[in-house]
Amino acid sequence: MKKSEDFGEWYNEIVELAGLSDKRYPIKGMNVWTPYGWKIMQHIDRYIRHYCDDTDHHEVLFPLLIPENEFSKEKEHIKGFDAEVFWVTHAGLNPLDVKMLLRPTSETAMYPMFSVWIRSHADLPLKIYQIVNVFRYETKMTRAFIRVREIHFFESHTCHADFEDAERQIRENFEITEKLMRHLCLPYKVLKRTEWDKFPGACYTVGIDMLLPSGRSLQLGSIHQYKDNFSRPYEIKYEDEKGEHKYVHQTTFGMSERLIGAVIAVHGDDKGIIMPPDIAPYQIVVVPIPAKGSVEEVYSEAKKLAQELKNNEFRVHLDLRDVRPGNKFYDWEIKGVPLRVELGPRDIANNSCVAVRRDTGEKATIKRSELQDRVNTIIASISESLLEKATKNLENNIVDATSLDNLPEKLIRVGWCGSEECGRKIETTTDRSILGNDVSDASPRKVKCVVCGKDAENVVHLSKPM
């Protein structure tokens, strides 16, 4: 189980051993969420709900099925998704006149309703989101959380009076992303996609990208400016103060279960995964160390200890299984519980316990009277150091290049004049994709286009996407 030797194999093995998902369900790319993995996802969803609600988005739930005629209204959009939809062609024994599809994303489910809901400028902005599963017929090899056919994700959809207000929404989405990623201890890049790589139907697309240990990039989410590209075919109009009828401007924002894949990939080590404390199903596991003659005493003290920690708002698991302590240590290390607290006869005699950090392996003997403070400090420090380590790692894997020869398997930055001709050339000669320029970079440097040599304003990131 060496992470550095074969990342792909390590990843599959860890997902299975840690009990995050079961891929034995007999449909390709449709895995079962097992309890431990689902708990992680629910913690992530909880933060998504919190930050969406906090910014006046409202949660909704649209039907899974979309009729074919609604799906077909925006022509770029169908072109982009046609090849990867699952169709419902029959109801009972009867073939359907109008086929239905399993949503690959919900624009075409929601927008007919938006057109009914929105009448006046007073109805704007409309900001909604939902947390659902979507279906995409992936033909490539699937991988738990990273490439699946049934995807758990959240999508927010907004409608605005004009382009500027939609732009404001996109800036708000960047802020939500930052807060969310902080809980996951994940560094990331916000990169504006090329014209030929944008979401089908969008005016522009911004990707939220991170880097895997293999050197490939992984897109964790995306934010789209639609302008009025969808509101025209779907007739989403409002009447402004002057009585004029105008089309709304729209945005979407989404992130998926890939976030879990990223957490595993970035923080994990040879012993297993390491859960960031904010999303860990259990932040602390209490392992009693019984000894001949003191079993009852150790167990009852361990129960007290666990309850004490629970009272201090930690998510705690007390492991009373009848297996040896060493066995439990290995199990919880694979599952990545941030902090392990051991309690044996020696500790009881000293009125203390032993705390072991999952990320560094550091052991500390803690007086029971100081338990709450010390544990608080350690948990906070684990979050900090996970983010710090991951950030350093990302920075060390970004390389500025002035030519396209002999590029390492990292995130490459090069100058690009912005022309499609040069862009395509960059992609074909390097066998990489242009992920785009960093939208958070406020002071663009003067560079030359790596292909034509002209002055360029775009410093774009290249990588091989997962």
Add this chain to the structure above:
RNA sequence: GGGGUAGUAGUCUAGUUUGGUUUAUGAUUCGUGGUUCGGGACCACGAGGUCGUCGGUUCAAAUCCGACCUACCCCA
């Protein structure tokens, strides 16, 4: 998009070359009882399989043939 390899208890695996005495092998896992417990314990007894699915060849198929499903790999 094109090609390749594989599928035998929860998991890994022997057996497939050359169809027929292996009761389909072994380990692990699981269950019960006991001794244990500060980094993967041990003893005893027990449980677990339509050999991926469907069809074909044959007196006879885990074994040969075909399709499909699934997993994994390589190339574009």
